[in-house]
Amino acid sequence: MEMTAFTLERRPGKPLYEQLYQQLKERIAAGSLPSGEKLPSKLRLASLLGVSKNTVETAYEQLVVEGYVEARPKRGYFVCFQDRLGYVGRPGPAASQPANPPRPAGPDIWADFHPSRIDAAYFPYTKWRKYIREALDASAADLLQIGDNQGEYALRVQIAEYLRCARGVRCGPEQIVVGAGMEVLLTQLHMLLGREVCYGLEDPGYELPRRLLMRLTDRVLPVPIDGRGLQPDILRKTSANAAYVTPSHQFPYGSVMPAGRRQELLAWAGEGPGRYILEDDYDSEFRYAGRPVDALMSMDTDGRVVYFGTFSKALIPSLRIGFMVLPPSLLERCRQNLDFYHNTVSRIDQAALARFMAEGDFERHVNRMRKVYRRKLEKTRAVLSSYGDRLTLRGDSAGFYVLLEVKNGMDEETLCRRAREAGLRVYPLSASLPAGEKGPPGILLGFAGLPEEKLEPALRRLLSAWRGGGQCPLTNVTGPEDTAGFFAR
Amino acid sequence: MEMTAFTLERRPGKPLYEQLYQQLKERIAAGSLPSGEKLPSKLRLASLLGVSKNTVETAYEQLVVEGYVEARPKRGYFVCFQDRLGYVGRPGPAASQPANPPRPAGPDIWADFHPSRIDAAYFPYTKWRKYIREALDASAADLLQIGDNQGEYALRVQIAEYLRCARGVRCGPEQIVVGAGMEVLLTQLHMLLGREVCYGLEDPGYELPRRLLMRLTDRVLPVPIDGRGLQPDILRKTSANAAYVTPSHQFPYGSVMPAGRRQELLAWAGEGPGRYILEDDYDSEFRYAGRPVDALMSMDTDGRVVYFGTFSKALIPSLRIGFMVLPPSLLERCRQNLDFYHNTVSRIDQAALARFMAEGDFERHVNRMRKVYRRKLEKTRAVLSSYGDRLTLRGDSAGFYVLLEVKNGMDEETLCRRAREAGLRVYPLSASLPAGEKGPPGILLGFAGLPEEKLEPALRRLLSAWRGGGQCPLTNVTGPEDTAGFFAR
Numbered sequence: 019m020e021m022t023a024f025t026l027e028r029r030p031g032k033p034l035y036e037q038l039y040q041q042l043k044e045r046i047a048a049g050s051l052p053s054g055e056k057l058p059s060k061l062r063l064a065s066l067l068g069v070s071k072n073t074v075e076t077a078y079e080q081l082v083v084e085g086y087v088e089a090r091p092k093r094g095y096f097v098c099f100q101d102r103l104g105y106v107g108r109p110g111p112a113a114s115q116p117a118n119p120p121r122p123a124g125p126d127i128w129a130d131f132h133p134s135r136i137d138a139a140y141f142p143y144t145k146w147r148k149y150i151r152e153a154l155d156a157s158a159a160d161l162l163q164i165g166d167n168q169g170e171y172a173l174r175v176q177i178a179e180y181l182r183c184a185r186g187v188r189c190g191p192e193q194i195v196v197g198a199g200m201e202v203l204l205t206q207l208h209m210l211l212g213r214e215v216c217y218g219l220e221d222p223g224y225e226l227p228r229r230l231l232m233r234l235t236d237r238v239l240p241v242p243i244d245g246r247g248l249q250p251d252i253l254r255k256t257s258a259n260a261a262y263v264t265p266s267h268q269f270p271y272g273s274v275m276p277a278g279r280r281q282e283l284l285a286w287a288g289e290g291p292g293r294y295i296l297e298d299d300y301d302s303e304f305r306y307a308g309r310p311v312d313a314l315m316s317m318d319t320d321g322r323v324v325y326f327g328t329f330s331k332a333l334i335p336s337l338r339i340g341f342m343v344l345p346p347s348l349l350e351r352c353r354q355n356l357d358f359y360h361n362t363v364s365r366i367d368q369a370a371l372a373r374f375m376a377e378g379d380f381e382r383h384v385n386r387m388r389k390v391y392r393r394k395l396e397k398t399r400a401v402l403s404s405y406g407d408r409l410t411l412r413g414d415s416a417g418f419y420v421l422l423e424v425k426n427g428m429d430e431e432t433l434c435r436r437a438r439e440a441g442l443r444v445y446p447l448s449a450s451l452p453a454g455e456k457g458p459p460g461i462l463l464g465f466a467g468l469p470e471e472k473l474e475p476a477l478r479r480l481l482s483a484w485r486g487g488g489q490c491p492l493t494n495v496t497g498p499e500d501t502a503g504f505f506a507r
Numbered sequence: 508m509e510m511t512a513f514t515l516e517r518r519p520g521k522p523l524y525e526q527l528y529q530q531l532k533e534r535i536a537a538g539s540l541p542s543g544e545k546l547p548s549k550l551r552l553a554s555l556l557g558v559s560k561n562t563v564e565t566a567y568e569q570l571v572v573e574g575y576v577e578a579r580p581k582r583g584y585f586v587c588f589q590d591r592l593g594y595v596g597r598p599g600p601a602a603s604q605p606a607n608p609p610r611p612a613g614p615d616i617w618a619d620f621h622p623s624r625i626d627a628a629y630f631p632y633t634k635w636r637k638y639i640r641e642a643l644d645a646s647a648a649d650l651l652q653i654g655d656n657q658g659e660y661a662l663r664v665q666i667a668e669y670l671r672c673a674r675g676v677r678c679g680p681e682q683i684v685v686g687a688g689m690e691v692l693l694t695q696l697h698m699l700l701g702r703e704v705c706y707g708l709e710d711p712g713y714e715l716p717r718r719l720l721m722r723l724t725d726r727v728l729p730v731p732i733d734g735r736g737l738q739p740d741i742l743r744k745t746s747a748n749a750a751y752v753t754p755s756h757q758f759p760y761g762s763v764m765p766a767g768r769r770q771e772l773l774a775w776a777g778e779g780p781g782r783y784i785l786e787d788d789y790d791s792e793f794r795y796a797g798r799p800v801d802a803l804m805s806m807d808t809d810g811r812v813v814y815f816g817t818f819s820k821a822l823i824p825s826l827r828i829g830f831m832v833l834p835p836s837l838l839e840r841c842r843q844n845l846d847f848y849h850n851t852v853s854r855i856d857q858a859a860l861a862r863f864m865a866e867g868d869f870e871r872h873v874n875r876m877r878k879v880y881r882r883k884l885e886k887t888r889a890v891l892s893s894y895g896d897r898l899t900l901r902g903d904s905a906g907f908y909v910l911l912e913v914k915n916g917m918d919e920e921t922l923c924r925r926a927r928e929a930g931l932r933v934y935p936l937s938a939s940l941p942a943g944e945k946g947p948p949g950i951l952l953g954f955a956g957l958p959e960e961k962l963e964p965a966l967r968r969l970l971s972a973w974r975g976g977g978q979c980p981l982t983n984v985t986g987p988e989d990t991a992g993f994f995a996r
Contacts, residue, residue, distance in 0.1 A: 083797060085765015086765075147640075164819075164825055198827075199849055201847075201848050212722075225847060233701075276588075311572060335652065336651055336653055336854040338853055362827055
């Protein structure tokens, strides 16, 4: 071994032993110190390099730990590694360009009628900050350790009370599992129900659970809906034993599942062992005519319904807090089969949300937002009515969007393109339908997310784009802030 | 219909229409208003009850929405529901007792040597609070909307830089997916790799991934380890195409996978299409002799390694922030197949952690904790050495526990029971081994979680319990605070 070629510098941040280790390792990997070669004794190398014996020993030991060198008792240190893949010096596929952060979507879109967007401007930020601070200050030591797998007990007590008052559901905190969104919770339920379970899903229906479950299992069946929701008669003919439904507000058609259909579904569940109904109650707080319809779970006397709720709509989506309510029959299985699965939500956030609910802030916020959204919905109805009978609104008493049936002779593609040319984004119904299925042209029009002052001009602009035919589409819209140009037209 | 039986009261909180709706619904459900029965006209019922026509109309419309009543044009309102399941008035299985919050585990345990517990007392709370406040204050509006599926860009930039400096891994932020723990991230990876993938796992090995994957698929194979970790020769004979390994610190034996074995594994991955190595690098920051061993991924020139990291050990477990690094070959699949899967970590926490890392606080904290844990380990070695050659320490240069081989004639059960009687909890090695497998009696002894001032007395107490035979086991220990009694003996 050529020992003079080492360059060791005394400098801060990089100890001598580490420089020596690094240079030895490079030679071993490059093959210039081949496998089987004996390294000089610690004392000899130390005196050659003018460093302490300790420095050489630490470098050798690190090479031993990493498996480049082996120490043979009473014989010394020997190289025991041979580079077979030639990884040294090769750049590696991961040396990627410094990527730029993703650009915000569509800078040429002035107004986005996304069907699931909410209005975050009313979020009670000051209150929330206060509770977060208190959780950070008060419970410091306790909240640092790993918590209960199902979530903070105080939060589960609040959720149970909320479900009793607002959704007619009677359950105890021990039935509730808090989780970082539907994706996590539905996966956990799948692990509970076992790999043999076969899912029946509303068709057409919400995309997320379908895509999630199809990545977990090949037992996912579409079950056609009618105006009352998922059809138990058809469900009964399949091998499904878990039915996913949105009874409070079916996506995308917006229908409410009537009481009779709910009972038929519960009857189906009662007919076989291990049958469950998965109730996704994603936006039930937001019903604008009459009172909210009680949850399907409130009718369940047999313990067949798993209920999914979320704070993404009623509070803010970026918190990522949802929950599921398990029927008593699944609790023991949850404790046994999922005891390794730690809770997925920060304990600080859970503690803050528990306070937020206990102090009545959550209820006040939901009541306030219901009024805000009702105003926006009424505005939407009023503006759209000027389009006469070429436009029919469906599913317009709940949630965050209306379904428009447009009969002005344009197909969905033209409707969306016309909107796009006017700086507006609307969403075609067919994107939410099974491939190939064709109804009358439909548009999912989210009204909840747009600021109130923007909603009316955006709606008028939309009608004008659909009405106007070819006359002067707006092509010079350059950014979300570019409202002056629009109003000046 | 007997109309006089309605009791409507003008009182706040419960509108008249809702009282009427509720009472009508109860009669329909109970069958006293049978299916097909015509309800009185709105005007007639209003005048009978002395309420406005509007009140009756709202009640009727709610019943229509919920499917109890149907409106037939020009004929009036008819009951259309018949209770077939008899759910009304039945208590339902969910009416559970008000459960008490779960009691903290083992009040009679004075010291718990849990092998994965960390010392949270040193967490830089003031700094963390500051960054959380700043994230809450500054970025309010932006952080309220749903974020990037893979996580906050600023955090991913910091993680990539940390991996480059500390783990020898070159990757870009676009390869990183932030997630609420190994459970979530491994599930996401499973969804990416597809249902056909077959996993080979270290045996014995870490319980969590094995249990998680076995709930997702039946393609999970144990692959025996030797002193160098998972054995590629045996792996090669199985149908596994994804190998889960802990090369930096194998659980439970604590060995480091040598460079040669790492290359053999990489060679295995290169032999077939779609083969991947899952590197779980859960505690690599904490190596107490020499420098941390570079990650297996740092050797990967072929894009075959998926790297899993966590902040649970280096920061605090209750934050629930981990991440995985995908090789470039999986990025496109991630964007296409998981675009529905929203990120699972609060954006506020992500923003705070990005600041914490950018300001150097993370590095400072890890360096500090390495010293704290090294001190504890040295204390542990010193105290245990007094037990002579009846005790051998293994895996004692990294992580949060040591593996004790005890040769004093007691079996694991006796060792644990003796400890328990002295108010101590220790963990038998066999619980982490495949059923039936028997080596010499072993104990996993976590040294990191106990406060420094408690560690030495707890260790002495343990040796005394193992030494002392039957003489006066401590049975009067009543709580974690009961240290006086112990010291007074």
